[in-house]
Amino acid sequence: MSSRTPDVKSARLSREEIDRNFADLHPPLKRPEALIEADRCYFCFDAPCTTACPTGIDIPAFIQKIRSDNIRGSAHTILEENIMGGMCARVCPTEVLCEEACVRNTHEDKPVEIGLLQRYSTDPILEAGTQLFERAPSTGKRVAVVGGGPAGLSCAHRLSMLGHEVVVFSRDEKPGGLNEYGIAAYKTVDDFAQAEVEYILGIGGIELQNGVAVGDDVTMDSLRDEFDAVFVGVGLGAVNALGLDHESMSGVENAIEYIADLRQSSDRTELPVGQRIVVVGGGMTAIDIAVQSKRLGAQRVDIVYRRGPEQMGASEFEQQLAQTNGITIHHWASPKQLIGDGHVTGIEFERTALDESGKLITTGETVTFFADVVFKAIGQRLDDDSVRLNIATERGRIVVDSEQRTSLENVWAGGDCALGGDDLTVSAVQHGKVAAISIDRHLQESTAWPT
Numbered sequence: 410m411s412s413r414t415p416d417v418k419s420a421r422l423s424r425e426e427i428d429r430n431f432a433d434l435h436p437p438l439k440r441p442e443a444l445i446e447a448d449r450c451y452f453c454f455d456a457p458c459t460t461a462c463p464t465g466i467d468i469p470a471f472i473q474k475i476r477s478d479n480i481r482g483s484a485h486t487i488l489e490e491n492i493m494g495g496m497c498a499r500v501c502p503t504e505v506l507c508e509e510a511c512v513r514n515t516h517e518d519k520p521v522e523i524g525l526l527q528r529y530s531t532d533p534i535l536e537a538g539t540q541l542f543e544r545a546p547s548t549g550k551r552v553a554v555v556g557g558g559p560a561g562l563s564c565a566h567r568l569s570m571l572g573h574e575v576v577v578f579s580r581d582e583k584p585g586g587l588n589e590y591g592i593a594a595y596k597t598v599d600d601f602a603q604a605e606v607e608y609i610l611g612i613g614g615i616e617l618q619n620g621v622a623v624g625d626d627v628t629m630d631s632l633r634d635e636f637d638a639v640f641v642g643v644g645l646g647a648v649n650a651l652g653l654d655h656e657s658m659s660g661v662e663n664a665i666e667y668i669a670d671l672r673q674s675s676d677r678t679e680l681p682v683g684q685r686i687v688v689v690g691g692g693m694t695a696i697d698i699a700v701q702s703k704r705l706g707a708q709r710v711d712i713v714y715r716r717g718p719e720q721m722g723a724s725e726f727e728q729q730l731a732q733t734n735g736i737t738i739h740h741w742a743s744p745k746q747l748i749g750d751g752h753v754t755g756i757e758f759e760r761t762a763l764d765e766s767g768k769l770i771t772t773g774e775t776v777t778f779f780a781d782v783v784f785k786a787i788g789q790r791l792d793d794d795s796v797r798l799n800i801a802t803e804r805g806r807i808v809v810d811s812e813q814r815t816s817l818e819n820v821w822a823g824g825d826c827a828l829g830g831d832d833l834t835v836s837a838v839q840h841g842k843v844a845a846i847s848i849d850r851h852l853q854e855s856t857a858w859p860t
């Protein structure tokens with residue numbers, strides 16, 4: 410197998426083909442379609458869809474406003490709970506959140522298309538830059554937000570609404586976090602991530618410092634001295650390794666780094682693409698790298714996951730998306746050895762199973778795949794070495810209470826870096842909002858006159 414010549418090249422497809430392949434995954438609804446869809450809602454009194462939404466958007470209320478053509482009011486209902494309602498309308502796995510809970514499932518087997526309706530309401534408001542929220546009078550308090558992803562920006566926006574001054578420090582050159590660098594390109598077309606950031610900043614009172622890494626360029630201690638409170642939303646900056654020999658061999662790549670390159674590329678025909686690709690992992694990142702590789706022109710893409718379909722982090726919809734893109738998902742196999750001389754040419758897996766106690770074991774049976782590129786998509790972890798937070802962590806994440814307070818006084822955290830989340834954009838937004846409300850209460854209490 411090592412004698413096979415690796416086949417990795419750019420321009421496997423024409424620019425037109427690639428543009429077509431990366432068009433909007435769920436095109437927006439037109440007005441007649443939106444009105445028909447809105448009419449399907451029963452406006453349930455105890456709306457289970459709202460309970461299932463991590464940000465608690467009043468879903469029947471915003472759908473009702475669509476029916477009366479009150480788009481501004483509808484968007485207000487969405488954005489007051491979730492300032493990234495536009496992005497979440499595109500990327501939320503609604504099939505396991507609001508739409509799974511929709512009572513229409515039981516009556517007709519098809520939920521109301523809540524995600525598409527949410528997009529219908531929020532898109533015109535963002536496109537027109539219509540600010541729906543105002544800043545409260547200045548409190549004179551200053552809050553540092555570390556991280557410009559969904560958690561940080563949501564926190565910053567709510568703090569600004571409450572009258573505080575906010576400075577967002579973000580290591581990346583562009584704000585948005587994984588909205589800008591991670592989400593699959595066909596879910597967020599036309600530079601939507603930056604348009605949304607601009608909308609969020611439009612409220613005022615938020616200063617953005619890009620390319621500033623806390624831990625390297627400024628310390629947490631200096632932020633705690635300089636600001637009245639600090640919110641940490643640094644995401645998960647370190648990538649898990651396979652733990653195999655020769656992992657630094659050419660052709661063995663981190664999926665999220667390739668996706669970031671893809672998202673930042675102005676000409677996708679220039680991206681190098683393997684003819685045969687093997688993806689190791691079972692989450693959203695695994696599906697995204699597989700589907701995007703296929704859409705860039707890879708001939709064969711296999712995903713290999715060490716457990717069964719039910720344990721995959723990727724939702725059923727995502728798994729189907731992979732399959733309809735011609736990708737094969739193999740279960741119950743874990744990587745054993747990388748094959749290649751300088752550049753990877755294959756990867757050997759060992760079959761896995763569960764023993765009587767439910768523990769994952771290898772069976773000794775092996776299976777080998779040819780590969781020009783092997784993508785690692787087995788999760789990320791907190792990059793504590795570089796951030797140097799000196800904060801209590803558990804299982805590699807920052808320990809927080811129900812208000813997102815950490816073990817450090819005057820420091821809150823949220824999003825992927827915090828313990829207890831589910832690694833979704835919408836949950837990061839909720840963490841940021843909850844933290845901002847808690848910070849505000851804390852700042853008010855600390856300035857209240859003693860009675």
Ligand SMILES: Cc1cc2nc3c(=O)[nH]c(=O)nc-3n(C[C@H](O)[C@H](O)[C@H](O)COP(=O)(O)OP(=O)(O)OC[C@H]3O[C@@H](n4cnc5c(N)ncnc54)[C@H](O)[C@@H]3O)c2cc1C
Nearest residue numbers: 556557558559560580581586587623644824825832833834
């Ligand atoms: C490939 C991929 C696809 C995904 N697809 C989906 C999807 O379809 N739907 C969905 O709901 N979720 C998806 N997710 C998950 C979602 O993107 C995350 O849950 C969400 O972005 C978390 O937000 P965050 O603000 O916690 O962190 P991030 O978005 O990771 O943002 C972290 C921010 O912190 C900054 N930062 C890091 N270290 C430092 C430092 N030392 N100093 C200063 N700033 C720092 C970064 O520059 C960045 O701005 C996906 C994730 C990945 C990896």
Ligand code: SF4
Nearest residue numbers: 450451453458511512
């Ligand atoms: S559960 Fe479905 S039908 Fe009921 S309010 Fe929510 S979207 Fe409408």
